[in-house]
Amino acid sequence: MKWEVPVMTHSRLFCNASLIRQNLRQHGWIGILYTLVLLFQLPLQLFMNGDPYAKPVKLDHLFNLGPDLAPFLLAFPAIAGLFLSRYLQSRMASDLMHSLPLRRSHLLSSHLLSGLLLLLPPVWVTAAVTALVRPLKGNMYIYHGGDVWEWCLTLTVLTLFLFAFTMFAGVCTGQSILQGVVVFILLLLPSALLEFINVHLNRYLYGYSNWSGLTSLSNNDWSPILRIMQMSYEIFSHTELWVYAILSAVFLALSFLLYPKRHSEKAGHAVAFTYFDPLFKAGVMLCSMLLALGYIGGVKQGAGWIIGSVLAGGLVGYILVEMILRKSWQILSRRLPLEFAVYSVLLGLLLYVPVSGLTGYENRVPASDKVAAVFAGANYEQLTQPPQGAENSKVLADDIRSKDPEYIEAVTALHRAVVTARPEQKGDVWSDSYPPRQRFTLSYQLKNGKTLLRTYLVPRAGFEPELKAVMEHADYKRELFQISRMEDNVDSIWMGNLNKAFTISDPQELQEFKDILIRELLNMSYEDQVSDQRSRGAIRVLHKPDQYGNHIKYYYDWFPSYHELGAWLEQKGYADKIRITVADVVSAEMFRDIHHSELPSGLRYDPKARLELARTEKRSVEVKDKTLISGILEHRRNFTREEGRIAVRIEYKDGTINFISLEEQEMAPALKAILP
Numbered sequence: 309m310k311w312e313v314p315v316m317t318h319s320r321l322f323c324n325a326s327l328i329r330q331n332l333r334q335h336g337w338i339g340i341l342y343t344l345v346l347l348f349q350l351p352l353q354l355f356m357n358g359d360p361y362a363k364p365v366k367l368d369h370l371f372n373l374g375p376d377l378a379p380f381l382l383a384f385p386a387i388a389g390l391f392l393s394r395y396l397q398s399r400m401a402s403d404l405m406h407s408l409p410l411r412r413s414h415l416l417s418s419h420l421l422s423g424l425l426l427l428l429p430p431v432w433v434t435a436a437v438t439a440l441v442r443p444l445k446g447n448m449y450i451y452h453g454g455d456v457w458e459w460c461l462t463l464t465v466l467t468l469f470l471f472a473f474t475m476f477a478g479v480c481t482g483q484s485i486l487q488g489v490v491v492f493i494l495l496l497l498p499s500a501l502l503e504f505i506n507v508h509l510n511r512y513l514y515g516y517s518n519w520s521g522l523t524s525l526s527n528n529d530w531s532p533i534l535r536i537m538q539m540s541y542e543i544f545s546h547t548e549l550w551v552y553a554i555l556s557a558v559f560l561a562l563s564f565l566l567y568p569k570r571h572s573e574k575a576g577h578a579v580a581f582t583y584f585d586p587l588f589k590a591g592v593m594l595c596s597m598l599l600a601l602g603y604i605g606g607v608k609q610g611a612g613w614i615i616g617s618v619l620a621g622g623l624v625g626y627i628l629v630e631m632i633l634r635k636s637w638q639i640l641s642r643r644l645p646l647e648f649a650v651y652s653v654l655l656g657l658l659l660y661v662p663v664s665g666l667t668g669y670e671n672r673v674p675a676s677d678k679v680a681a682v683f684a685g686a687n688y689e690q691l692t693q694p695p696q697g698a699e700n701s702k703v704l705a706d707d708i709r710s711k712d713p714e715y716i717e718a719v720t721a722l723h724r725a726v727v728t729a730r731p732e733q734k735g736d737v738w739s740d741s742y743p744p745r746q747r748f749t750l751s752y753q754l755k756n757g758k759t760l761l762r763t764y765l766v767p768r769a770g771f772e773p774e775l776k777a778v779m780e781h782a783d784y785k786r787e788l789f790q791i792s793r794m795e796d797n798v799d800s801i802w803m804g805n806l807n808k809a810f811t812i813s814d815p816q817e818l819q820e821f822k823d824i825l826i827r828e829l830l831n832m833s834y835e836d837q838v839s840d841q842r843s844r845g846a847i848r849v850l851h852k853p854d855q856y857g858n859h860i861k862y863y864y865d866w867f868p869s870y871h872e873l874g875a876w877l878e879q880k881g882y883a884d885k886i887r888i889t890v891a892d893v894v895s896a897e898m899f900r901d902i903h904h905s906e907l908p909s910g911l912r913y914d915p916k917a918r919l920e921l922a923r924t925e926k927r928s929v930e931v932k933d934k935t936l937i938s939g940i941l942e943h944r945r946n947f948t949r950e951e952g953r954i955a956v957r958i959e960y961k962d963g964t965i966n967f968i969s970l971e972e973q974e975m976a977p978a979l980k981a982i983l984p
Contacts, residue, residue, distance in 0.1 A: 323418040324410055331422035335391050342384045343430035345798045349374045349461070351437045355446045366450040370438070370459040373449070381536060385467050386424050389474025390488055392419045397484045412568045420475060420560070427467050435460035462544050466536065469552040469559075476559040479567050482577035486632070492533070494509040494760050497595075499531035504598035511605055512663040514670040514730065515750060518689075552659065578632045589629045594655050596625030601659070618659065622652045641834060673727055674752055674760055676720045681753040682707035684719045684778050685788050688749035688763075709753050710783035718777040721752055725774045733765050744768050744838070748777060768838060776834040789829045794822060794849050794862055802848040804865065804894040805886040807962045812882075822849075828870040836869045840946040842968060843867060844874075844888045888941055890934045894959045898940075898983060899928035901955040901969075913949045915967040917958055927984050933954070936979045943975070944968040954983070 332339075353374035367373065381411070395401040405415060439456045461462075474491050481487045509516045528534035531546075570580050579588055600621025605614060626648050630639040661667070685691075691708050731745075732784055745765045751761040767777060776782055786792065801821055802815045812818055825847070843865035851860040866873060877883040899922035904912050911917035922928040931937055940956055947955060947967040954970040972980070 309330070309871055322414065323421050324414055327410075327415070327418040327477060328422050328425070331392060332425060335388065335426060336421070338384060338388050338391070338429055339426035342427060343433060345380045345384075346430050346434040346463075347437065348378055350434055351441055354438070354441060354449050356448075362448065363756065364448055364450045367455065369543050370451060370455050373520060376537075376540060378537045381463065381466060382470065382533060383408045385423075385427055385470035386474050386488065386491055387493075387955065388423045389471050389478060390484055391687055392423050393475055393478025395419075395485070396486055396570075396580075397482055397487065397575055399575045402572050403480060404612075413564060416475075416479075416563060416567050420472075422565075423471050423475070424468070427471055428464060430763065431460060431463045431467060435463075458543070462539075465549045465552050465556070466532075466544075469532070469556045472556040472559040472563070476563045477820050479563045479570060480580055482575050482580050486578055494575065495533045496531050499528060499534055501595065501598075502530060504595065504602060508535070508598055508603045508659065509663060511602075514733065515727070515762040515764055516669075517761050520874070526911045547712070558644070566652070578635065585633060588633075589626065589651060590655065592649055593622045593625035594630045594658070596628075596657060597621040597659065615791050618656055619652060622655060623648065626651065633935075671727055673720060673723045676713070676717045678755055679716045679720065679752050681711045682716050682719045682753045683751040683787065684722070684748055684784060687746040687788065688751055691787060691790070706785050709751060711783075712783055715783045715895075718774070718781060719750060722748070722766070722771070722774040723762070724780050725771060726766055728790075729770065731765065731767050731770075732744045746838075748778075748781075772834075778833050779837055780832075782830055785830055785832060790862060791826055794826065795861075797852045798822060798849055799852040799859070800850045803845050803882065803886055804848075805845040805888055805893065806960055806964055808888075810882055810885045817880070821873075822877055824873050825864065825870075828873050829864070831867070836867070840948055841867050841869060842944050888960075890937050890941070892960050892962075893937055893941070893959075894961055895958045896931040896937050896940060896959075897928055898931050898970075899923075899955055901953050901984060902927070902951055904951050915947055915955070918955065919967075929982055929984055931979070931982070933978075935954060936976065936982075939979060940968075940970065943970055945971065 319971070334542075350370060350373060356374075371377065383640075395405045408415075411417075435456050438459070439453060442451065442453075442456075474487070476493070477487050477491045478484075481490055492871070493936070506518065510518055528538055532552075535544075535548075566581065579585055597618050598621070600617045601614065604620075606619035627639065631637055645980070663669075688708075691716070745767050748761070748766055749761065749763045755759060766775065798818055800811050801818060802809060802811045804810075812821055843868040847864040847866055849862045851862075853859050866877075868874075874883065897919070899919060900919055901922070903921060903925065904918070906919060907917055919928065931940065944958075945968060947969050954972055954975065956968050956970060957965065958968060959965050
């Protein structure tokens, strides 16, 4: 490699022109390629519509045009940073550069300015070209100057951030390969680490909500790589750009602060500053502990497995770090066991204390007189999901909470009962290994301004009074069925069953249908909500299109307990349009659903396997009498995993096959008589 010896920098200058020219000659290809990629990605795509007669398309922003920009935006600043900081990682290049009559601050500023000259002009040139071609006839897209400015500003800030961070990593490390790996890992680490912590707390902290506390932390926004990858459909807000600009300034300042303290002989070492070694070890060990605990803890439980997984993960992480720092696999020494023990104890405590009883988290139930508003239900995450581009979900959470004192008292009573009994939280609502359960997220707005959030799987057995008090309250059902969103802007209502359907669009009938459906939903008893009654038809409420032409849809069911709605449908002649009759049935095969233990565990709850077992044991019978089939259709219920019930396989003319259950007391004597 040929190096030009720069002339001495004037004391009032902060960079060296000769060194910058050398960098531009040597690494100019990066800027050229970056320019070509950006020109292909944006301006060229404006003219690449295959249909010359198509009308111009209005763009909301310029980030979703052409190929995905994220890989190139991530790659080029990192590559520039790796090449421009290469002299720090090579012993010969480091000795040569640091022997020049230049201050270290001048060396660093020269390389930083070289990188900015390679990376930022391509962004600005592309933005200028995009703005200039906007009025041209062949441009098939409509956009404004503000869109170009937004694109240019976003790419400028992100390019600056990625380059500054890569250079900072180069100052702190002594190997180019390790520098690249560290940059990639650290840009992913915030989201990954928070997700590991979220899984850990969810598994070992009773009542912890997946979306509580760490909701805004454990998403893609906290990983620059993941956030940039979703830029095409969710552009960066001004707040985010300010954050990345400030972080860029911080990393540049840290680079200038640390670089004069870096020893030249650290070239080739993993970490350039020894006081970073403990942080490096602790970080890698913590991540490996959480990874091992998350994997093994999801399969095996018990104190032995938990402690063993933590120690195994910590040992793997510690050995990996030692080999990287020493650049050798021969790491055994007298201090190694003691140091590993110290790190393991400290990090083990860091993992244990948050999920122990020391914090009082698991037993904390607010007094009802301290609660200003409360939400209880299984759809908290759905109801508080902010619209695309929104900053947070605080306003949505406030909207769904109820201030009714009676409801607050019912929810806190349920919370106290759950905390006292501590029912098992493994599995999910539909897990076949556990009795029927209800998922509840309890969200409190306390009078002191704080919030409290918990999530539980509550078994129905043993908690009926508390569940009944909550689930029969009107405020619970308003949010469960999102009734407020059904009251306005309804365009039409569709009902269907198998291949039968009809649509209501008459304004008067729409209003009557909505009013009746809302009354039916609000009148549902606890027994109606948890029973296995089978829907007699699907209801789809279609809203009028929004400003983007999108239709919002909400889905409900027509249950047999909806007597008023059923009478209205009969009166209007709609019921017969979707009612399933004997004429729609090809065959019906009935069997008593028993002997589940004889099936393999993986097939124990498979209805087809249960039927095959019944056929083998001569416990099934085909029902051919139309009157009996009509009775089956009238009293059909959802197929359940309960043993001993009567089950029926029904095949319809449209090819649909359903398994349903029957209550024995609702069966006609003639139907019982043919059962083997």
